[in-house]
Amino acid sequence: MPKDLIAAYNRLAVDYDKNRGLFDMSAVLNDFYQHIKIDNGNLLDLGCGAGEPGPGFFISKGWNVTGVDFSEKMLELAKKYQPEMHRILADVTEVDFSPGQFDAVTAIYSLFHIEREKHPLLFTNIYNWLKPGGKALFTYACKEYTGKNEFSGYITFMSEKLYYSHTTPEKLYKMLKRIGFALLSADYRDIGGERFLWVTIRKPG
């Protein structure tokens, strides 16, 4: 990890994209937007994949979107679907942005591929990149998906063995609080036959 994950997503990109419609994000995105309530903001999407549906949703509302992904093949698709999105080919744990640059940060079905030991630094970075009052939405892996309270290992998804990592929701919330985030919502959602935890947090201000 992550070289094997990059290779897996490069192989998966076209098929993943063809099947992306099976995972309906409309409720997730509309609920998150209710928390934001601004037009024409700046969004950072971590693990943006093919730029759908998250970046597309925000672009259609007049937002500037920056998408980061380490899969070249995913970003090629994103270029086709969201030519306006600023694309960065990089590992999200290695990028850096100016403090207070973004109104919102999303990480949809992506952050669960990152070792949980790296989450405190990544969330600290997200905190710094957000404007005061900025919000973030992310998908978190949980026992209902991996079968364990805490997990780091491989699970087969669309015939590829992918790395997943998570701790318990309680430890996650504690860590987010320690960094300074307020927890706005944490909902288990069943989407496309998979159950994950969907978390919305806010930087005070």
Ligand SMILES: C[S@@+](CC[C@H](N)C(=O)[O-])C[C@H]1O[C@@H](n2cnc3c(N)ncnc32)[C@H](O)[C@@H]1O
């Ligand atoms: C399941 S796909 C989700 C893509 C998109 N967010 C969506 O909703 O369809 C996970 C994406 O996260 C990317 N990814 C996973 N770990 C990453 C990391 N550490 N840095 C950059 N991209 C990563 C993968 O390349 C892949 O495009």
